[in-house]
């Protein structure tokens with residue numbers, strides 16, 4: 001009988017030095033990226049981004065959508081702004097939030113597609 005472990009590692013330890021050195025330089029590009037995913041690793045903030053990807057909303061709108069206080073919504077929005085994912089603009093007595101650019105929407109849309117393909121079955 002084969003154990004799962006046997007399917008996951010090579011029978012011998014032997015790496016391609018040229019490939020490894022090349023890839024080590026390339027993966028350095030990902031430095032700091034986990035910060036973005038930390039900001040996204042929250043169901044409520046994902047809802048906020050999903051909503052902002054479709055419409056500009058004020059903090060009151062968002063508090064109603066996520067069923068929270070304005071203070072809680074504001075806390076999430078501040079974090080999203082600090083991470084460069086969202087921006088705000090003042091218009092009269094209102095402050096509207098919107099996504100920094102289309103990349104943020106793409107991250108969520110691609111994750112949703114992947115969920116449909118592989119998580120929901």
Ligand SMILES: [Zn+2]
Nearest residue numbers: 058059060094
């Ligand atoms: Zn408002």
